[in-house]
Amino acid sequence: MLAMSRNDILLFLGFTIAVLAMPIWLQPFGAAYPDLLQRFMIFGIFAVGFNILFGLTGYLSFGHAAFFGVGSYTAVWSFKLLSLDAIPAMLFAIAVSGVFALVIGYLSLRRSGIYFSILTLAFAQMSYNLAYSVLTPITNGETGLQLTLADPRHVDRMFGEAMPGQPVPTLLGQSLGGFAGFYFCAGFLIIAFFIAQRITNSPFGMMLKGIKSNQTRMNYTGFNTKPYTLAAFVISGMYAGLAGALLAVTDPLAGAERMQWTASGEVVLMTILGGAGTLVGPVIGAWLIKYFENIFSAINETILARFWDFLPDGLDHAAVVVSSKFVGEGWFLTLGLVFVLIVVFLPGGIMEGVRRIAHLFNRPDKSSPSQGKAAPQPQPAE
Amino acid sequence: MSTPNVVLHVADVHKRFGGLHALADIDLQVEEGQTHAIIGPNGAGKSTLLNVIIGKLAPTSGQVVFDGAVLTGRKPYQINQLGIARVFQTPEIFADLSVLHNVMIPALAKRDGAFKLNMLRSLDSEVSIRQEAEHMLEDVGMLSSQDMHAGSLSRGDKRRMELAMCLIQHPRLLLLDEPTAGMSRHDTNTTIELLKKIKSRGMTKVIIEHDMHVVFSLADKISVLAQGRIIADGTPDQVRGNPKVQEAYLGGTH
Ligand SMILES: Nc1ncnc2c1ncn2[C@@H]1O[C@H](COP(=O)(O)OP(=O)(O)OP(=O)(O)O)[C@@H](O)[C@H]1O
Ligand SMILES: [Mg+2]
Helix, strand or coil, X not given: CCCXXXXXXXXXXXXXXXXXXXXXXXXXXCCCCHHHHHHHHHHHHHHHHHHHHHHHHCCCCCCCHHHHHHXXXXXXXXXXXXXXXXXXXXXXXXXXXXHHHHHHHHHHCCCCHHHHHHHHHHHHHHHHHHHHCCCHHHXXXXXCEEXXXXXXXXXXXXXXXXXXXXXXXXXXXXXXXXXXXXXXXXXXXXXXXXXXXXXXXXXXHHHHHHHHHCHHHHHHCCCCHHHHHHHHHHHHHHHHHHHHHHHHHHCCEECHHXXXXXXXXXXXXXXXXXXXXXXCHHHHHHHXXXXXXXXXXCCCHHHHHHHHHHCCCXXXXXXXXXXXXXXXXXXXXXXHHHHHHHHHHCCCHHHHHHHXXXXXXXXXXXXXXXXXXCCCCCCCCC | CCCCCEEEEEEEEEEEECCEEXXXXXXXXXXXXXXXXXXXXXXXXXXXXXXXXXXXXXXXXXXXXXXXXXXXXXXHHHHHHCCEEEECCCCCCCCCCXXXXXXXXXXXXXXXXXXXXXXXXXXXXXXXXXXXXXHHHHHCCCHHHCCCEHHHCCHHHHHHHHHHHHHCXXXXXXXXXXXXXXXXHHHHHHHHHHHHHHHHCCCEEXXXXXXXXXXXXXXXXXXXXXXXEEEEEECHHHHHHCHHHHHHHHHHHC
């Protein structure tokens, strides 16, 4: 019953190895330091979960950052009230964000298409605003929720005195800073990927694809599509909560900006950029966006001035002014531009690009791609 | 044969679209195991009648009863779970999925019901469902296209696949809205043969068809619909001889 096809096992093993070896193969790219690697893992999980909803059912949520934020807050509260251990924080975060997703999903899924997207966006913005206003006792408003020496940590204190110094999240007493934090997150990404793979290849996953393809036919075929979409929504909400909790583990300061619409939009971009509906695409999308965000947002005018130095006087100044709009705070402009190019020229995302290239190389071999795509030819946008 | 058993009863159904009286005073009884054809000119209300039966449209008044259960007011998926399947006038298929998966999905609906959270099970391990789907595709002559993308099939093949999607559920009542439209003569004849074969298995069918060759090869009973009203019904011979029908329909177009 848990049998996996050879292709699936290979994909899973390949993915696992690629993730665990990231500190090695990312060195030439200057990206092999823990802080960035942790973010690769965390947003990879976010995107994999988002894809279960968007990629499989076609329901485009614009509010998933709300669940991410809920996961972060829950985890920090678990650190403050119960224990600095990361495991209970993860579990609570998944459970609480799941409940949140159940409520918001139940209401939003009464509509489909653009109305569904708008509803999710509205709920997320509501959560964001509440976090800044009436909920400040829970969220600590603009300052953000953080760990302090005075936190009760009831469970920890039952087992002895708190460690001296600034409290940090731990796993069985070991600090989760640096590479330990990366491997902790990597473990969750691998599990998250495995579950997503199972879901995609299950009868349940097939029903989700059926809903995306033709919901009318699903209804006349005897399926009650509501619980299917709701289940997908809740699962992806739990993934988002897990990702949010991991961010709280690596950086225990939860702020409301994690719930903002830009954060919701970012996971949409990651998924589409990589290839919605594919398994690895969203992860690659997340990695690329986080990688280039890291590079572009670090560039400032001094660096640009040095870069354009070879141009004649006056011209180099103009080049600096123009290009500075695309870096630093303006990184989103670059991201938007790249996104437009992808949607126009490669609507299936990077994975479609990979498929097209693979096709060029093995024309005569008609082996079907591993992602359950049945088409013998590359297909147009969905 | 014992006394005929009415399995589908459309009782005093009216359907208005604004000022248009698309169905007026429809009373239709379909007997178990029979093939009941509905014919009539374009815009007569034939598809609307199927839409009312299947729960896509609510009748303005009247009700539909299937084997003692009132269908009116139920959701389409509930109506399907009672054993009613439909082939649409414009094929409703899963264009993004493979032909095999298109046929496996309805089989899963039949086995697992309207909802099942079996997300850790592997679809590859559904061997019996897969075999069933392959047999079904063989029956409609499409086994060789099982790995094709359903969206890339010809119009006639989409229809045949949609028929397979319905037949795999072994419905008690099958509604067919112009199942041979867009098919070549050869494929039409294959479909007729297939539908005759199912008939011997005792499935009740309501079929809308413009092709009189198909109608007279299959139907036990015919109802003629014109401008939302049933203007005649009876056996094929009775209908063929009915002057009102010849005037309203047969004479005009054939
Ligand atoms: N949802 C709707 N809203 C408004 N009018 C409709 C609707 N559905 C059908 N009609 C109208 O009702 C009438 C009957 O349409 P219907 O599709 O049932 O005809 P039909 O007998 O199936 O014709 P055809 O042979 O062309 O398929 C037509 O005039 C049509 O325009
Ligand atoms: Mg019609």
